[in-house]
Amino acid sequence: MRRALTAAATATALVLSTTACSLISDAEPVTITWWDTSDAKNEAPAFKALVKDFENTHPGIKVTYVNVPFTDAQTRFQTAAAAKKAPDVLRADVGWIPGFAKAGYLAPLDGTPAEPDDFYFDRKLIRQATYKEHLYGVPQTTDTLAFMYNKNLFTKAGIADTPVTWDDLKADMAKIKERTGADGFAFNPQAYFAMPFLFGEGTDLVDADYERITVNSPEAVKGIETLVSVLKAPGARKLDTTDKAYANIMNAFSNGKVASIIQGPWETANLFKGAAFADKENLGIAKIPGGSFGHGAPLGGHNLVASSTSSPAQQSASQKFIAFMTSASAQEKIALTNGTLPTRMDAFTAKVVFRPEIAAFHLVLKDGVPRQPIPEYTALYAAMEPNLVNILTGRVTAQQGLKKTSDQALQLLPDYRTS
Incomplete structure (x- = not known):
């Protein structure tokens, strides 16, 4: 069951989606830029491999991959967004969402192909991707202490x-x-x-x-x-x-x-x-x-967010990319390679929970408290x-x-x- 959305917002999202899809199919391939803030040595290789998988299954979309150090990413994105030069997609810490959304840097994802299904995603994680009743991110990985x-x-x-x-x-x-x-x-x-x-x-x-x-x-x-x-x-x-x-x-x-x-x-x-x-x-x-x-x-983790300044075609491509990168199969691959925790229940497959450290953290996630x-x-x-x-x-x-x-x-x- 999809999250509720106002009629006006739905109509806007559908218009943007329809327009962008026609641009992707009728025009030259669309290029989007993704700033990945994962650890360049230990985690990034798995994400780079998924980018190639996405491009193979979406020949009309090219992804320019950029690894940005996590410690610099928040400031760099703010600077780029203020200058209307932000990447189309960002791997954002859950704590950045309210500030970026309030500043108008993020595109709402309600009613788009990127919107997660409530059946699979923990409501606490969706809450951390929401600001003032609108969805601005999709949980990609989660964590807790x-x-x-x-x-x-x-x-x-x-x-x-x-x-x-x-x-x-x-x-x-x-x-x-x-x-x-x-x-x-x-x-x-x-x-x-x-x-x-x-x-x-x-x-x-x-x-x-x-x-x-x-x-x-x-x-x-x-x-x-x-x-x-x-x-x-x-x-x-x-x-x-x-x-x-x-x-x-x-x-x-x-x-x-x-x-x-x-x-x-x-x-x-x-x-x-x-x-x-x-x-x-x-x-x-x-x-x-x-x-x-x-x-x-x-309760921590990272969400994939889309820039509000991207073109309609790029926003449509970004939505497809976010949906792919947060799918059950993608999250399973990341969990098995990087040892991180998926954000959707159907990604905790038998292979994933066979890893004792993941299984143990999965059990303590229920005690996770979302950020205000x-x-x-x-x-x-x-x-x-x-x-x-x-x-x-x-x-x-x-x-x-x-x-x-x-x-x-x-x-x-x-x-x-x-x-």
């Missing part, structure tokens, strides 16, 4: 089950340190990785439905105080606040010096290169420990990060640090009220 652990170290420490609560984790960390010498847990001090502590108390950075800033709510303070207590507990690895913290933590975990971390599926391929996980079966993946409200982790549908949400992470480091290093209390984050959030969202 999970509790990753070294099974051998847990077994040596006499731990049979993964921690369900943060208190369970504290007890496990102490046993692991005492019985194996390895650190029980390491935390990357970035706001994104702290979100499970907020979700575990039933709160978020903001509540867009009620236009309320909640990052300094009592629930949020409790969540971050829990994080502080975990990192102070015996067995926790000393907090790394250097620019290389992420890489240092991943290196320590992949080499067996740390027993557990919070991480996403994008790192599994790299972890399997480490000494601790040469045997892939040694990597455990489970849901993140929960708080008093329950379990939760940020506001353009400023990603900027809230940036506002929180330095304050989080100050909290975790003891320079300020959780209440003080989150109050400052709330004040900064109010500058981004002046119409919102604070807790």
Whole structure:
């Protein structure tokens, strides 16, 4: 069942589609440009192969493939779109959709060949591709955070089950340190990785439905105080606040010096290169420990979006390309090659779920919490990060640090009220 669409929008989409299709069939082949923001070394080859498959099945469409580093892509697309020189299709982080759509850079995909079928796609993923009731992207890959652990170290420490609560984790960390010498847990001090502590108390950075800033709510303070207590507990690895913290933590975990971390599926391929996980079966993946409200982790991923400044013919070709790249067969190929998570249920085939790391992340996806549908949400992470480091290093209390984050959030969202 297709998503609902207003009559006016449907009529517009049909006119554009009909006009563009006639241009493709009656004129010379159409060329579209795709900016792929996947990892150039580990992921891009699989996408390049799919581009060739698409061109073979759509001889009237030529795709110019460009790999753009993910860290530069958001700014580069904004600059190009403002100059009306944007690529026809972009692989966009889910957090970019509201801002790009609000600025008018994206073409709505409602009622086009690209629109996903609700039967196959999780509604939470569609929500992250929607802004003000219009669809602006199609989910291509998804991800969330999970509790990753070294099974051998847990077994040596006499731990049979993964921690369900943060208190369970504290007890496990102490046993692991005492019985194996390895650190029980390491935390990357970035706001994104702290979100499970907020979700575990039933709160978020903001509540867009009620236009309320909640990052300094009592629930949020409790969540971050829990994080502080975990990192102070015996067995926790000393907090790394250097620019290389992420890489240092991943290196320590992949080499067996740390027993557990919070991480996403994008790192599994790299972890399997480490000494601790040469045997892939040694990597455990489970849901993140929960708080008093329950379990939760940020739901991420990438959507394919189309530029609003492309010609009608290019928009029609882009819609076909997006539909192809997000099809079940395409997503299956990407999952098997890159180890990433599909966004549609029928792409979780027997071959895909046979890979234990994908099967494990598939199970924890149900705890994924979609991002709030506001353009400023990603900027809230940036506002929180330095304050989080100050909290975790003891320079300020959780209440003080989150109050400052709330004040900064109010500058981004002046119409919102604070807790």
